[in-house]
Amino acid sequence: MLLKSLEMQGFKSFPDKTKLDFHQGVTAVVGPNGSGKSNISDAVRWVLGETSSKSLRGSKMEDVIFGGTQDRKPQGFAQVSLAFDNTTHLLDWEGDEVVVTRKYYRSGESEYFINGKPVLLKNIVELFMDTGLGRDGYSIIGQGRIDEIVSARSGDRREIFEEAAGITKYRYRKQESERKLQKAEENLVRLRDILGELESRIGPLKEQSEKAKQFLELADQKKTLEISLWVHTLESSKQNLRQQEDELLLARQNYDTVVRELNTIEEQTQKVYEQIQQLQMQTEQLRLQKEQNEQTSSQRIAKIAVLHNDIEHNQETIQRFQEEIRAFSATSEQLEQQKLQKAEEIQTLQTAMEELQIKLEQLEQQLLQLSQQGSDFSDYYEQLNQRLNHLVLERSKNKLGIVTKQDQLQQQYHQQELLQQNYSRGQSEANANQEELMEVKQLLEQLEENRGSLSNSKQGYQLKLESRKKKQQELNDYLDRLNTEISSYQQRIKILSDLENSLEGFAYSVKTIMKESQHGQLPGIHGTIAQLIELPSKYAIAIETALGGSLQHVVVENENAAKRAIRFLKEKKAGRATFLPLTSIRGNKLQQNLQNEEGYLGLASDLVHYDPAYEQIILNALGRTVVVEDLDDATVIAKKYQYKFRIVTLDGQLVNAGGSFTGGSQNKNAGLLNRKNEISELQQGVKRLVEKQESYQGTKQQLDSQVSQLEAQLQGIDSEMTVLNEDMIRYTGEQKRLSQLEEQQQQRLRDIQSQTDRCALEIERFQQEIKQAEQVVEQSETEMKAMEQELSGLKESRDDLVGQRKELDNQMNQLRIQRAERGKELENAQMFLQELENRSRSAQDRLGDLEQNIQTHQQQIKQLEQQIVLLEEESNNFTEQ
Structure with missing residues (x-):
């Protein structure tokens, strides 16, 4: 298994990504002081799972992250990757190369990877066990650790050897x-x-x-x-x-x-x-x-x-x-006579004719003048009359226009009144809608306030419920622990009681005697010393050590009872036993005053509780035994009093009278004396636990009731919240509808106002036109009145002219008639005169x-x-x- 490369970024003095490739033959990394050689070894230790910041020469784990300089900002994380050649499959991992990566953030979060897969620190530690490369491996020895290993205890050195031997895993x-x-x-x-x-x-x-x-x-x-x-x-x-x-x-x-x-x-x-x-x-x-x-x-x-x-x-x-x-x-007979008269008359008639002709010519001249005046007058009169007719027609048209305009004006007034009514009705509806909208908004605000109040109440109840549930859970856990503890006590009591009842730990002979006594076959048996005394558990080992085999001695009523028991054992071949008759056993109590001695706890007979009837038995067994803290105290007191009495320590070490010492581990009978005491203490403990359990049951019931009430209240609040949310959704929709309706109403009012303004302009225009038309009519009527007056004057003048002309016509007609008459008369006279014969x-x-x-x-x-x-x-x- 070869180390192939080491890649660091943000680790200590390596802020930038730095990769070191370890080729075959590389055995050391050299460089001046402060160049980061130790940081490389720290990086190897760190990536292999080192969790101690002191081992990495820092005060806290955050110190492994590059802290920044005057020229560079601090890094937010540190990452180190270590690659191994695993072609030999020394490491229990698939693949010929194993790359271990560790990443640490300033927030304290750590990430571990093997070949890019997230793993736990435990997996990395287990991977390198028995390879010498583990967290505590011997392959990496830091500065100053050689002296530490040399001067280490054998146990620490043993761990190194176990690591090398492959036992650690x-x-x-x-x-x-x-x-x-x-x-x-x-x-x-x-x-x-x-x-x-x-x-x-x-x-x-x-x-x-x-x-x-x-x-x-x-x-x-x-x-x-x-x-x-x-x-x-x-x-x-x-x-x-x-x-x-x-x-x-x-x-x-x-x-x-x-x-x-x-x-x-x-x-x-x-x-x-x-x-x-x-x-x-x-x-x-x-x-x-x-x-x-x-x-x-x-x-x-x-x-x-x-x-x-x-x-x-x-x-x-x-x-x-x-x-x-x-x-x-x-007068035809008189014609002749009148001829002369007629001749005279002819002359007169001719003269009259001449005069009539002159008058007629004058009248014709006057009539011609009157006719010319009449013609001029008629033309002017006709012009005035036409002008008057034109004015009448214009006045009629204007009046008709005024009537039309007045009708239109009345329509506009009616339209304006309707618009005003619509505006008033729309304004009333808008006001009612606004009031309804305000009511809805107030309701929404109230609902929001109620929801906030309910939310606060819910949070309060939830906090109370969480607190009560937490207390309930704690109480349930505590009661479970009490139940567990009571069950444990009861099981322990049962076990101890079974042991006590079966006299476990006692000799077979003692068991046989006690069983026969319980069956009533052997009267006068009181029990063993272990059964007749009680004592605090603190002194159990000391008293058991002091009593030793006396624990199984049987106290009997008298010597006869002892003899009967012995005969029974002998007959049954049940072994041997020691009997202590109350009538023959006498005790002796130590008289020395040891109260001021260091480590003195008291006489063994005084540290146990028993029936006064058994006082001599107890004094005989424990009256001259002293109980002290430890063996040193026992040695000092024994020397001081020349080994005249027995001294026993709390851990069961014994200094016998005469100076012999008995000690070591506890004997097999340890616990016989303590068993009854333990049962009593366990029963008292059970009683206390049950009382405590009963006392907490009331608290539990109160908590259960409070939790139920709080859950019911929360359920009620949730129901109210549901209803409230439904109301809010409904009223929000109503608010939106009313807002839209308000906008529509406002738009309608603006339209009505615009129509009203246009109507007012139309009314003003019609009033102006009517006023202008009335002025025109008034001017026309004024002009008509003037023309009618003028026409009336012209008519009178015309009537005068007509009268004059008529008079002239009459005169002319009379003159013509007269002339015609005179002419006729003259002609008749002339004819009468000229043609009288005819x-x-x-x-x-x-x-x-x-x-x-x-x-x-x-x-x-x-x-x-x-x-x-x-x-x-x-x-x-x-x-x-």
Whole structure:
């Protein structure tokens, strides 16, 4: 087995990875002081399992890690790998090369590897046993260890020789096997105790097992019922959900129907509104047409009046012609006489004609002027009237626009009111939602606070429960130890009692006597000295040594009892025994005062307890025996008192009267005297342990009750936490829903506010337009009033002109009539004068002409009357319209 290489990193003075290859022929590592030669040997020792920091020339194991310099930081770990050639398979490891690695961190953690596989330090130590390379191997001898080996004790040198001889591995295996066996024996004892304890618990555990099985069955039934309940609840929830979805679908359908009806109503309303606007425009047009018709009717009425005037004039002319015909017919005889008169009249008529002609020309000139004025006036009047009509139309349009704008304004007011109502309702809903959200947040905060409180309570209860369980476990462990100790005591008592009852350790003869005595065959037997005394265990060895064979001496009532017992032994050939009759044995107590002697403990007879009836027996056996601490004290006291009495030490060494010494190891009878005392002490111990156990049972019950209560409280807290977590999940979802709803409501309020702002702007715009339109209407009405006043003045002027023209027309007509009359008269007179002789013919002609004129005028009257009828019908039609 050859050493192949050594690799170090972070180990002492080797901060960097350093690898040393040991080729064949390498026997030493040389270098100046402080170069790290010793650190290499320390690295080898360390990687092979050295655990002593002092052996590595350090105060603590952390010193093997590179500690840093002024120029370099400290390393966080140290690692050393040592490689061996294992082609000879001297090392019990697979492979031709074995690489042992050890790694140590500043945190104190260590890692061990063999060929890169993690192992324990124990594996490395076992691997190099008997090779001389182990942790304590002789192959690595550090500084100053040669003198240590030379001056070492034989036992230490023996370990080196055993290592060299290859015994160490087997010794180690032996020690490991002994430790395992000892541990197995301890485990067996423990298992017996546990089995004994478990046997006593089988009955209650069986009952608890039955209860647990019943609980599991009931739990399964409960789980099945809960699942059935949840399934039923789920089905009910699904049915309710379907019902709610149907209702929601029906509500949506109703909502869609209402929306469609509302849209239809809005469309109808819009159509009606448009019809109203059209009717208003038609009404305004009809009103304008009515005004025009009224104006036309006035014109027709004036024209009818003119026609009536013409009819009256024609009727007057016809009457005049008729009168003339009658006059001409009546005065035809006087025509001749009137000829002269007529000649005169002709001259007068001519003069009048000239005057009439002048007047007529003047009147025509005036009429021409009036006609020109009337034409100009009519044109201006028509312009004003058209302007007035245009203003009326514009006013109507503006009024219609005002009405439209007012309707739109009312709609905007209505829309604004609806928006305000929606905003108020939305604000109320938002406020209610915010209040609900705040309540949910407060509930969540309260739930979080409750959860924190419950968590704190749970932690407190858990700490209490852990503390109580720890105490419970400690108490159970203590009670188990008490049970174990009681069982051990009871087993020991049983063993000792069996030994005591079977008189184990006593001579066969003594056993035979005592058994016969117990059966009542040998009366007067009190027992052996060992059975009749009690003493502290401290003095057991000393008293047993002092009594020696006297321990098995049998105390009897009297000499007869002794003789009967001897005869019995003789008959049964059961051996020999010594009997101590109470009536014959007398004791002698040492009189020397040894209280002040060093190591003196007392007279042996005073250190034991017995029935006063046996005082002489005890004094005879122990009255002159002194008990001291040790043999040195015994020697001093014996010399001082010239070996006049026996002295026994606590460890059983004996100085006899006369100066002989008896000592050494304890004889085989040791323990006979102590057995009864030990049974008594064990019984007292059991009694104390049972009392202690009973006293702790109450504490255990209290702890069990407290643990149960705490577990129930924790279970209750867990249930509350579960409910609280469910509430928190539910309220968190509700909070999220309300937050989303709040955002939607705020967005809706912002939309409503935006619509309200737009509506306010529309209202302001409509108010401004209405105001402007009213101003235009007011200006139009002002202008119309001025124009109506002007038209009224023009109408009066026109009426005056018409009156003047009518008067002139009447005058001209009269003048024309007069002229025509005068002309006719003149013509008639001239004709009368010129054609007097043709009077009859002329008269007839004249009569024909007059009749023709009458017919002509009558036809004119008919035509005028027809025109009047037509005008009246048109006027009536316009009036009806």
